Amino acid sequence: MSTPTIHDILPLSSWWPGTAKPLLICGPCSVETEEQLTATAQQLAATGKVQVLRGGLWKPRTRPDTFEGVGATGIPWMLKARELTGLPITTEVATAEHVELCLKNNFDMLWVGARTVANPFSVQEIADALRGTDIPVIVKNPINADLQLWIGAMERFQRAGINKIIALHRGFSHNAKSIYRNQPMWELPIALKTQFPSLPVFCDPSHICGQRDLLQAVAQKALDLGMEGLMLESHITPDEAWSDAKQQITPARLNELIEALHVRTATTNDILFSNELQALRASIDKIDEEIIQLISSRMQLSAEVGRYKKKHNITILQVERWKEIMDTRSMLAANLGLSADFITKYLEQIHKESIRTQTRVMNETSAKSKTL
Numbered sequence: 001m002s003t004p005t006i007h008d009i010l011p012l013s014s015w016w017p018g019t020a021k022p023l024l025i026c027g028p029c030s031v032e033t034e035e036q037l038t039a040t041a042q043q044l045a046a047t048g049k050v051q052v053l054r055g056g057l058w059k060p061r062t063r064p065d066t067f068e069g070v071g072a073t074g075i076p077w078m079l080k081a082r083e084l085t086g087l088p089i090t091t092e093v094a095t096a097e098h099v100e101l102c103l104k105n106n107f108d109m110l111w112v113g114a115r116t117v118a119n120p121f122s123v124q125e126i127a128d129a130l131r132g133t134d135i136p137v138i139v140k141n142p143i144n145a146d147l148q149l150w151i152g153a154m155e156r157f158q159r160a161g162i163n164k165i166i167a168l169h170r171g172f173s174h175n176a177k178s179i180y181r182n183q184p185m186w187e188l189p190i191a192l193k194t195q196f197p198s199l200p201v202f203c204d205p206s207h208i209c210g211q212r213d214l215l216q217a218v219a220q221k222a223l224d225l226g227m228e229g230l231m232l233e234s235h236i237t238p239d240e241a242w243s244d245a246k247q248q249i250t251p252a253r254l255n256e257l258i259e260a261l262h263v264r265t266a267t268t269n270d271i272l273f274s275n276e277l278q279a280l281r282a283s284i285d286k287i288d289e290e291i292i293q294l295i296s297s298r299m300q301l302s303a304e305v306g307r308y309k310k311k312h313n314i315t316i317l318q319v320e321r322w323k324e325i326m327d328t329r330s331m332l333a334a335n336l337g338l339s340a341d342f343i344t345k346y347l348e349q350i351h352k353e354s355i356r357t358q359t360r361v362m363n364e365t366s367a368k369s370k371t372l
Contacts, residue, residue, distance in 0.1 A: 002207045006154055010163045012200040013226050015136070017372020020051070021114070021263055022222075023229035025090065025109075025138075026254060027054035029244040030087045031066065031074040037081055039304070043251035045085035049258050052109060053078075053087040054231060058098055061245060067242045075105050083107075094122065096129035103133060105135035105243070111138035114170060114207075117153045118142040127160040136164035138231075140204065145172040147188050166200045167192060167304075168231060171208035181247070184218065187352055190225065190317060197319050206247045212238075215249065216257055223356075224362060225349050226266055226315040232257070264313040273312045280305050281321070285328075296351075299357055306358030322351060 016023060026044050031037050037055055044050040055078055059069035082089045088108030094116045102110055106308040110130075117140055119329050131139065137157050142149045154165055169189040170180025193201050200363045203222030205215045219230055235241045238248035249257070268274065280301055309316065326347060333343035 002289060003159070005099060006151065006158060006165075006196045006199060007155070008198050009165045009196070013164070015164050018051075018295065019230060022261075023052070024050045024258065025052040025054050025202075025229065025231040025250075026234045027049045028235045028241065029056055029206075029233045029248055030059055030089075030242055031057055031070055031077060032242050034074075034077040034080070037074070037077045039083035040234060041085050041087065041115065043236065044234060044254070045087055047251060047258070048306045049255065050087065050313040053081055053085065053089050054111075054151070054233075055089070055091055055321040056080075056243070057091045058094060059092075059223060060094055060113060062242075064142065072101055075101060078107070085154060093126060096125050098315060099126055099129035101129075103135070105218065107135070109136045111168065112141045112153070114143045118144065118146075118149065120149075120152065120156070123153045123156050127156040127162070130157065130162055131160045131163070135162070135226045136166065138160050138166045138168050138202070139171050140168045141172065141188070143173045145183075145188060146183055147191055150188075151195075153154060154338040161208060164230070166202050168204055168210075169227070170204035170231075179214065180208055182208050184221075186221070186225065186355070187348075190355070193226070193317065194319050194322055200228050201226075202225045202231060204231040206231070206233040206244070206281045207248055211246050212249050212253075215247075216260060219257065221262055221359065223263055224315055225317045226264075226319075231309075253272050260314070264309075264315045266315050266318075268312055268314060270312060273314075274306060277305065277308055280308070299353065302357045303361045306361035309358065311343075316355055316362070325351075348354060 028040055030038065041053050044053065057069050057074045058071055058224040059067065061068050078089045078091065089351060090107060090109035092113050093110050094113065099110065112123065116263060124286055139154050139157065145312060150167065154167060171180060172185050189201055193199065205218040205222065208218050209215050222230060232254060233244065233248045234246040234251050234254045236250065238245055238250060242246050284301055285349055287294040287301065329347055330340060330343055334340065350360065
């Protein structure tokens with residue numbers, strides 16, 4: 001019997017009802033009081049856009065003298081919120097005890113936080129506690145930029161029999177000065193999706209940004225890259241929140257943010273668009289063979305691709321196209337006696353620059369539209 005792999009994880013469409021995209025998981029960073037949770041949940045449900053209610057019961061904090069959550073006390077409040085709104089509920093678990101309490105009370109989803117994912121022993125403890133269940137599990141990326149650690153965490157759940165898994169990109173810890181609380185490092189979730197195309201990948205703009213004014217742009221970038229869902233923190237009075245106040249927004253503001261998002265598709269039936277895109281790609285293929293002389297021309301064409309994608313609502317990331325490029329260029333490099341390591345690193349940089357160029361073009365287009 002073969003060992004299960006992430007390739008066996010079920011695509012979101014096979015187990016989540018409905019076709020609305022993105023799937024939105026929203027609610028307060030921390031469950032504080034019954035009144036706070038109930039009011040927030042009802043206002044989120046009233047938007048008609050939120051599909052899952054999130055609420056932190058146990059909060060892993062850096063310092064022991066900070067608010068670490070109401071714990072099991074808040075479970076009845078979560079159950080009541082579900083009853084009042086009809087929204088499925090989810091919370092973060094970090095120990096087997098947390099898992100057992102949530103399973104006992106029929107939570108609809110669970111998520112595992114970045115600090116927990118960084119510790120394989122903790123992940124295995126949670127996976128063992130979930131063995132024999134069919135509950136969906138959201139796995140955030142570890143604090144540090146370690147793709148293999150993230151993959152390993154999901155493998156532990158998958159081997160415990162959990163096939164409904166969502167990878168949640170929430171950014172990575174960094175020391176350099178940045179506008180972000182956690183550096184997005186988009187290349188890592190892109191690499192994850194490239195390696196496992198059927199794996200649902202979501203984004204947590206709240207923890208990437210750490211401040212409200214950046215949420216819209218990061219949420220849009222996630223959708224432009226083809227991510228299937230968003231986790232956003234919302235609170236009825238965010239400035240008074242007991243944790244992460246700066247990154248939370250009211251349900252009304254959340255509704256505005258969602259309304260402003262532009263949801264793109266991964267494919268199109270537009271033959272004219274497909275033909276034009278294919279012509280651009282043919283030009284890119286030729287340019288890659290003369291990379292030293294024509295790198296500037298290649299980036300100009302990448303910008304043109306971005307404009308066509310913007311015009312026809314196509315996501316920036318095209319997984320199958322990227323795999324095709326890697327296969328054909330590596331073979332060409334081998335025939336020419338070039339180092340496989342060199343050509344791989346080169347192609348990765350070309351891909352990163354192309355995404356940056358297309359993102360810039362889309363942002364420029366959006367900016368021009370707003371001024372008209």
